[in-house]
Amino acid sequence: MIPLIRNEVVNKKLWLGDDEFMDMLALAQSAPGPISLNTALFVGNKRLGFKGSLFCGAGIILPSFIVILLIAVLFTQFKENPIIESIFKGIRPAVVALIAAPLLGLSKSAGVRLKNIWIPITVALLVWLLKISPVYIIMFAILFGISYYLFIKLKMKR
Amino acid sequence: MELMELYISLFLTFLKIGVFGFGGGYAMLPLIQREVVDIHGWITVSDFTDIVAISQTTPGPIAFNSATYIGYTSVTEMGFSTGQGIIGSAICTTAVSIPSLIIMTIISAFFFKLKGNPWMQSSLSILKPAIIGLIAAAALMLMNDYNFIDYKSWIIFGVVVVASIKKMDPILLIVLSGVAGLLLYPPSF
Numbered sequence: 001m002i003p004l005i006r007n008e009v010v011n012k013k014l015w016l017g018d019d020e021f022m023d024m025l026a027l028a029q030s031a032p033g034p035i036s037l038n039t040a041l042f043v044g045n046k047r048l049g050f051k052g053s054l055f056c057g058a059g060i061i062l063p064s065f066i067v068i069l070l071i072a073v074l075f076t077q078f079k080e081n082p083i084i085e086s087i088f089k090g091i092r093p094a095v096v097a098l099i100a101a102p103l104l105g106l107s108k109s110a111g112v113r114l115k116n117i118w119i120p121i122t123v124a125l126l127v128w129l130l131k132i133s134p135v136y137i138i139m140f141a142i143l144f145g146i147s148y149y150l151f152i153k154l155k156m157k158r
Numbered sequence: 159m160e161l162m163e164l165y166i167s168l169f170l171t172f173l174k175i176g177v178f179g180f181g182g183g184y185a186m187l188p189l190i191q192r193e194v195v196d197i198h199g200w201i202t203v204s205d206f207t208d209i210v211a212i213s214q215t216t217p218g219p220i221a222f223n224s225a226t227y228i229g230y231t232s233v234t235e236m237g238f239s240t241g242q243g244i245i246g247s248a249i250c251t252t253a254v255s256i257p258s259l260i261i262m263t264i265i266s267a268f269f270f271k272l273k274g275n276p277w278m279q280s281s282l283s284i285l286k287p288a289i290i291g292l293i294a295a296a297a298l299m300l301m302n303d304y305n306f307i308d309y310k311s312w313i314i315f316g317v318v319v320v321a322s323i324k325k326m327d328p329i330l331l332i333v334l335s336g337v338a339g340l341l342l343y344p345p346s347f
Contacts, residue, residue: 001217023273027265030282032179033258034219041262050263057259064218065251068226069244071212076231082345088208090314090339091332092305095211097318098328099184100297103290110286119284123291127188128298131196134189135178141288145281152280 001036009043016043036060161238165249168232171198172225172250176257179221181289186221187296194224200232203304210300215329225250310342 002025009015016024028038037060044056078084112120126132171193179186187210194200201209206224213223229250234243265272272278306312318331 024269027269027272028262029182030180030278030285031258031261031265032182033176033255033261034179034182034221036219037222037255037258038262041259042266045263045266053259053263053266057255061222061251061255064216064222065226065247067216067218068212068223069230069247071216072227072230072243072247073240075208075212076234082347083340086343086345087336087339088204088211089307089311089343090335090337091211092204092207092300093311093315094318094332094335095207095214096297096300096305097315098214098322098331099187099210099293099300101319101322103294103297104323106293107287107290110290111283112287112290116287119287120291120294123288124294124298127292127295131192133192134292134295135174137288137292138178138180138285141284142281145284146277148284149277149280 002039005036005039009039015047160236161233161242164233164236165246167198168200168229168246168250169253172229172253173256175221175225176254179254179257180285181292183220184296185289185292188292188299190221190224191296191299194228194232198232200228200235203300203302205231207300207305211332215332221254222251225254307343314338314342 006021010018010021024042025035025039028035028042031038037057040056040060041053044052044054046052048055107120123137127134127137175186175190175193178189191203191206195203195206209224209227210220212227213220216223226247229247230243233246234240238246306315314335318335321331322328
């Protein structure tokens with residue numbers, strides 16, 4: 001989806017420069033929520049302020065809203081159908097596979113190395129086995145990151 | 159009145175999902191599953207997996223898709239009308255977007271100050287590996303008896319993992335697994 005947005009926003013409409021787009025992308029990825037929404041909100045804000053954000057946000061949400069709403073209305077009627085049930089019995093394990101397969105590649109780009117591999121493993125076990133809410137994981141990760149920075153800075157002053 | 163309570167509960171839950179939805183996409187799944195399946199029981203684990211399947215085959219982020227879908231089904235399954243379900247759908251989709259709207263408005267204002275900010279860099283150095291852990295948790299949480307009925311489910315899983323690493327198109331893989339489902343689990347009328 002990112003190359004599509006980039007082509008529209010940078011190459012066709014000239015709303016952002018390429019450098020600006022790449023910087024914005026880094027921030028959009030660090031903020032909570034889908035990257036495509038964050039990108040749309042940033043571009044909207046850049047061009048037209050808060051009002052621009054609202055329009056771009058609505059623009060990016062509406063297509064999937066309509067598609068999924070239609071599916072929801074139809075699917076709830078056919079869900080009990082034995083054919084649909086058979087099809088989904090095959091699809092469900094594939095869904096999990098599609099989540100698991102990219103993990104290795106993603107780990108590399110997220111900077112997971114031997115020295116910090118304990119972080120994803122601990123998080124996965126806490127959330128999966130101990131049913132700790134991801135809310136606490138996110139809050140703790142942010143606080144830990146900030147205190148680690150303070151710790152390094154204090155050490156450097158001495 | 160009961161409907162109003164459901165609407166408020168849906169709104170607050172998806173607002174929370176929006177606030178803590180770092181990493182987007184699959185990283186948001188454990189939080190969504192925990193809230194809508196475990197805590198509120200609005201949908202079953204199988205339904206939740208089906209929403210993920212639908213998201214993988216349609217454009218648009220999973221967070222919106224699940225908000226739209228759950229907003230509709232949770233309301234209609236309580237016995238309310240289609241129209242009231244559509245309102246529920248709109249409420250959830252709006253709620254999940256509000257945090258992004260606020261945060262991106264602030265980020266746009268402080269764009270150049272935030273760029274390369276050491277506090278943020280340090281937080282991200284922990285957050286990014288943690289997000290990988292959340293995605294792994296998403297897969298583990300869905301590896302349950304509802305989605306993996308027998309050994310045949312594990313064969314489908316293994317084949318799709320390998321095919322996906324070999325860069326086969328995910329939509330094609332979903333379609334093929336649907337066909338496999340029809341053949342391996344013949345429908346009984």
